[in-house]
Amino acid sequence: MAYKKYVEMIVQYTEDGNIVPLAVRWAPGELYEIDRVTDIRPCASMKAGGAGIRYTCMVQGHEKYIWLEENRWFVEAKGDKLNTEQDAG
Amino acid sequence: MERVILHSDCNSFYASVECLHHPEIRNKPVAVGGDVEQRHGIILAKNQLAKKYNVKTGEALWEAKRKCPDLVIVPPHYHLYERFSRMARKIYMDYTDQVEPFGLDECWLDVTGSAIKGDGMAIAKEINNRIKYELGITVSIGVSYNKIFAKLGSDYKKPDAITPILKNNFKEIVWPLPAADLLYVGRSTERKLTSYGIHTIGDLATTQEKYLQDWFGKWGEVLHSFSNGLDLSPVATFDNQPVIKSIGNSTTTPRDLTTDEDVKIIFYVLADSVARRLREQGFKGRIVSISVRDNELSSFTRQHALGKYTNITSEIAQEGTRLFVANYRWQRPIRSIGISISDLVSDTTPTQTDLFFDEISRERRERLDTATDWLKHRFGTSTVQPAVLLADRELSGFDPKRDHTIHPVGYF
Numbered sequence: 001m002a003y004k005k006y007v008e009m010i011v012q013y014t015e016d017g018n019i020v021p022l023a024v025r026w027a028p029g030e031l032y033e034i035d036r037v038t039d040i041r042p043c044a045s046m047k048a049g050g051a052g053i054r055y056t057c058m059v060q061g062h063e064k065y066i067w068l069e070e071n072r073w074f075v076e077a078k079g080d081k082l083n084t085e086q087d088a089g
Numbered sequence: 090m091e092r093v094i095l096h097s098d099c100n101s102f103y104a105s106v107e108c109l110h111h112p113e114i115r116n117k118p119v120a121v122g123g124d125v126e127q128r129h130g131i132i133l134a135k136n137q138l139a140k141k142y143n144v145k146t147g148e149a150l151w152e153a154k155r156k157c158p159d160l161v162i163v164p165p166h167y168h169l170y171e172r173f174s175r176m177a178r179k180i181y182m183d184y185t186d187q188v189e190p191f192g193l194d195e196c197w198l199d200v201t202g203s204a205i206k207g208d209g210m211a212i213a214k215e216i217n218n219r220i221k222y223e224l225g226i227t228v229s230i231g232v233s234y235n236k237i238f239a240k241l242g243s244d245y246k247k248p249d250a251i252t253p254i255l256k257n258n259f260k261e262i263v264w265p266l267p268a269a270d271l272l273y274v275g276r277s278t279e280r281k282l283t284s285y286g287i288h289t290i291g292d293l294a295t296t297q298e299k300y301l302q303d304w305f306g307k308w309g310e311v312l313h314s315f316s317n318g319l320d321l322s323p324v325a326t327f328d329n330q331p332v333i334k335s336i337g338n339s340t341t342t343p344r345d346l347t348t349d350e351d352v353k354i355i356f357y358v359l360a361d362s363v364a365r366r367l368r369e370q371g372f373k374g375r376i377v378s379i380s381v382r383d384n385e386l387s388s389f390t391r392q393h394a395l396g397k398y399t400n401i402t403s404e405i406a407q408e409g410t411r412l413f414v415a416n417y418r419w420q421r422p423i424r425s426i427g428i429s430i431s432d433l434v435s436d437t438t439p440t441q442t443d444l445f446f447d448e449i450s451r452e453r454r455e456r457l458d459t460a461t462d463w464l465k466h467r468f469g470t471s472t473v474q475p476a477v478l479l480a481d482r483e484l485s486g487f488d489p490k491r492d493h494t495i496h497p498v499g500y501f
Contacts, residue, residue: 044225049110051225
């Protein structure tokens with residue numbers, strides 16, 4: 001079972017208004033650099049339960065989806081949602 | 090030239106958006122319901138599984154629970170529905186600028202000039218796929234040559250379906266449908282039609298127009314043209330903001346109302362929201378209408394034209410209260426009431442004063458409203474209130490302006 005996990009991001013705003021994700025903090029102490037963004041498109045996440053702009057990111061040779069939903073970023077995290085991570089919305 | 094019009098309808102819109110956001114309830118019967126504590130305890134929307142249990146929109150939560158004990162009832166999240174509505178419209182706008190919303194979950198699209206994207210069916214398929222992929226919910230789309238049949242097409246097969254209704258097949262698809270499926274055939278029109286032996290849209294279409302005119306006046310012509318696919322009304326362009334014809338608020342009260350004083354309190358709360366919205370939009374209005382529904386759910390409306398255009402809170406509240414007192418004999422306690430104002434003009438329209446009216450005190454009340462608007466904007470609606478609201482905090486403790494952002498619209 002996957003769950004929706006909001007994550008902290010380091011992003012770059014380009015002068016023409018585009019957003020380039022640079023790094024994602026997957027968990028405390030786990031900051032991963034994003035090597036390349038291969039695709040950007042509007043997309044829903046049925047697994048995590050949400051919809052927004054999906055960035056396909058290469059992280060250490062793995063392809064990872066990260067969504068920008070309004071002003072928050074989320075990922076489809078593996079495992080069960082912890083009780084402490086109840087999402088607000 | 091024959092038009093190509095789509096009507097796209099998000100299936101079980103509120104429930105679908107909730108199910109997308111809560112994967113754990115997706116395979117359960119789900120309904121979106123109002124707040125039980127505040128007695129808005131009715132079903133607003135339900136998913137396909139709940140439909141199988143015959144759960145109906147508008148019924149009380151306890152009724153639905155009795156039909157389907159496992160029903161998961163979630164509270165509504167209007168900001169989410171508005172966001173998904175915007176996202177859907179953004180997709181429609183990729184195909185045409187003639188996108189006319191009908192509520193949050195439905196839109197007409199005129200794609201006559203969009204041949205570069207394919208014919209009507211191809212565009213409908215692409216939209217259907219994109220909504221599924223990008224929004225994670227499904228739509229039903231009707232494809233036709235007029236708005237009325239396009240809408241019937243989107244209702245014909247649900248969920249996640251596309252139905253073409255064209256000149257060569259509309260008699261087989263549309264005509265066997267019950268007359269009540271037609272836009273603007275409500276309960277009373279349906280009753281009247283039944284009494285004339287008209288049951289289906291086909292019956293209606295083949296009835297001579299002059300009979301319909303005799304029975305329904307100008308609506309007869311409309312029904313005749315709707316049922317024969319002759320409706321020519323255009324799909325509005327999206328930036329063509331519909332002209333606001335009236336502004337109103339209504340509420341189901343936290344407890345049944347039993348006295349004129351109770352009603353007065355509610356009218357003051359509602360009129361405050363209505364008048365503030367009038368002033369925000371730069372309008373004044375002249376016709377005050379009230380709607381009243383008692384605890385056995387029978388309802389009535391009354392309206393009255395004021396002598397002058399107004400946006401003064403107290404004038405609107407007083408007129409509403411006066412209309413109510415003059416028209417209700419307290420046969421039963423009241424469950425919900427509403428007030429609205431129409432015949433709107435711009436608030437810069439010059440007004441005729443008269444010798445026997447104290448125009449100066451009116452201007453002072455207008456300035457008072459402007460001042461309290463500013464305070465309420467900064468510090469919240471309950472900052473400054475008429476004393477009558479203090480008589481019963483339980484009744485007056487709601488904010489229609491903040492809480493109710495969904496305003497239904499009409500076809501004409």
